[in-house]
Amino acid sequence: MAKNLKLWFLILFIGQYNLTYGQKPKIEFVPEDFASADYEQYTSKKKxxxxxxxxxLTALSYYPQLRDTRITFRFRKRKTPLTSRPRILHVFLPKKWRAYVITISTETTESFTPILFSKLPYDAQIGVLGHEIAHIVDYRDQTSFQxxxxxxxxxxPSFTDEFEFKTDERAISFGLGFQLLHWSSFVRKSLGIVEWKGASQALETGNAPKVSQRYMNPETIKDYMAKNPIYNIK
Known part of the structure; x- marks a missing residue:
């Protein structure tokens, strides 16, 4: 029974992954106001x-509670632009011993290429990383059974819609609203869609029809930011 659970968890939670390295994207822009020394505290147990x-490090700086959490960011060939998960066997470890992986896609199908991480504006890159890190905040508090x-x-699909929507909400609550707004706007403009339900939709249908939100659209992000006093939006 335990072996079967591990197998199903591998299939459903991790998805169609392989271990092939992709060519690393050339990301050379570094903002002038980025002071590396100010962010060194967030490098602990991170790769x-x-x-x-x-x-x-900018995205991690919004999640100080993860300073001592082991997280690896890596490039791979994937259909989905970014994913986050616990390391496979770490699902069965006590919470404080777990490590997590955020995988950044370097190569995908033609229809999905416009929103690869390497093609995103700088703020949008922070926004999507912030979304994935928000998943880890959630994973970290769950038991192995959960x-x-x-x-x-x-x-x-209905559960996934709610799961991703709440993750956007969590990222906004930690202060990443503006960056998430950049990402949401860029994705919709680049793919020519009103609402985006993720990789499977873009890959299967090309230009997606208007559907219920899975990832918050720009107007929804603005609404949530307007209700949160940390943004001071009137």
Whole structure:
């Protein structure tokens, strides 16, 4: 039974992954006001490609509770632009011993290429990283049983809609509203869609019809920011 649970968790939660390295995207822009020394406190137990150091550390700076959480950021060939998950066997470890992986896609199908991480504006890169890190905040507080159950639940599109929407909401509550807004606007403009339900929709249908939100659209993000006093939006 345990072996079967591990197998199903691997299939449903991790998805169609392989271990092939993609060519690392050339990301050379570093903002003039980025002071690396100010962000060194967020490097503890973190691994990431040096070419995206400013984006990663800026996104992590919004989640101080993750300072001692082990997270690896890596480039791979994937259909989905970014994914986050616990390391496979770490699902069964106590919470404080777990490590997590955020995978950044370097190569995908033609229809999905416009929104690869390397093609995003700088603020949008921070926004999408912030979304993935918000998943880890959620994973970190779940028991092993809850994480295994989550793997099964993510096979339900309605549950996934709510799951991703709440993750956007969590990222906004931690202060990443403006960056998430950049990402949301760029995705919709680049793909020519009104609402985006994720990789499967873009890959299967090309230009997607108007559907219920899975990832918040720009107007919804603005509404949530307007209700949160940390943004001081009148």
């Amino acid at each position: 990431f490609p040096e070419e995206i150091r400013p984006q990663v 994480l295994i159950s989550l793997g099964f639940k993510l096979g339900n």
